[in-house]
Amino acid sequence: MQTVTRFAPSPNGHLHLGHAFSAIVAHDLAKAAGGRFLLRIEDIDGPRSRPELADEFRRDLEWLGLEWEEVPAQSTRLASYEAAAEQLVQAGLVYSCTCTRKEIEAIEPRRGADGLVYPGSCRDRPHDPGKPAALRLDIDSAMERVGEIIWTDEIAGSVIADPREFGDVVIVRKELPASYHLAATLDDAADGVTLVTRGEDLFASSHVHRLLQELLKLPVPRWHHHRLLLDENGEKLAKRRGSPSLADRRIAGEDGLMLAEQLRLQELPVGT
Ligand code: GLU
Numbered sequence: 001m002q003t004v005t006r007f008a009p010s011p012n013g014h015l016h017l018g019h020a021f022s023a024i025v026a027h028d029l030a031k032a033a034g035g036r037f038l039l040r041i042e043d044i045d046g047p048r049s050r051p052e053l054a055d056e057f058r059r060d061l062e063w064l065g066l067e068w069e070e071v072p073a074q075s076t077r078l079a080s081y082e083a084a085a086e087q088l089v090q091a092g093l094v095y096s097c098t099c100t101r102k103e104i105e106a107i108e109p110r111r112g113a114d115g116l117v118y119p120g121s122c123r124d125r126p127h128d129p130g131k132p133a134a135l136r137l138d139i140d141s142a143m144e145r146v147g148e149i150i151w152t153d154e155i156a157g158s159v160i161a162d163p164r165e166f167g168d169v170v171i172v173r174k175e176l177p178a179s180y181h182l183a184a185t186l187d188d189a190a191d192g193v194t195l196v197t198r199g200e201d202l203f204a205s206s207h208v209h210r211l212l213q214e215l216l217k218l219p220v221p222r223w224h225h226h227r228l229l230l231d232e233n234g235e236k237l238a239k240r241r242g243s244p245s246l247a248d249r250r251i252a253g254e255d256g257l258m259l260a261e262q263l264r265l266q267e268l269p270v271g272t
Contacts, residue, residue, distance in 0.1 A: 004191070004193050006071075012049060023066060025197055038069050039058070044177055060246040074178075077187065094138065139169065155224065181212065199226060
């Protein structure tokens with residue numbers, strides 16, 4: 001089977017070195033296998049999405065010397081998210097949740113792989129149709145439905161899916177067409193991605209994505225969670241505030257091809 005990888009940035013902010021590294025890893029894995037490297041703009045974050053950034057991303061990737069095929073942006077695929085959410089509603093595996101972040105914090109729930117684990121307060125109570133509601137997946141029922149499932153990461157090996165670490169994860173966000181988990185899982189399937197390549201900070205999300213694939217009868221890819229770039233102090237680069245974006249570097253006349261080579265060798269350029 002032909003290897004298909006993707007880079008799926010959200011146009012909420014400029015791309016930085018960590019993004020460049022991620023794009024290069026995905027690009028190089030596809031090219032080494034004679035496969036395809038896709039670019040997908042994940043632009044369903046409501047007012048946080050800035051459409052003008054998509055063009056900047058394309059210029060950044062070109063400057064790094066990458067070649068890609070662009071697939072339709074998420075904002076053009078809302079009907080598929082709606083249909084999948086409806087399938088989960090019909091299967092009786094989701095419920096409406098009107099809790100606000102403040103209300104959830106006030107319950108002092110435990111911390112899981114991705115922040116606070118929602119304690120399921122709305123699971124068994126009728127919800128007020130006047131309030132904005134999210135749709136949450138009932139993880140225990142969903143796991144019972146599918147039994148044990150496995151996924152494979154090229155670096156970590158075989159992994160038993162354990163999405164309970166997320167609690168009842170949001171599938172459709174309040175006033176937004178889908179959550180990251182639902183949209184990315186559906187899109188990877190629709191785009192024929194065979195190797196989901198991204199940073200290891202998203203490793204835990206793959207437990208949820210694997211479960212969604214099983215529930216929605218989607219093809220199951222392999223994963224490659226690459227390590228994150230660290231600066232000279234061992235801090236995650238993504239956490240570093242105020243470092244120049246790829247666009248800043250490009251506009252300042254830095255050599256993108258050389259930067260890409262440095263990133264391949266993990267030698268961080270000056271000023272990171
Ligand atoms: N849009 C997501 C991000 O920018 C993509 C994550 C993924 O590669 O699945 O973090």
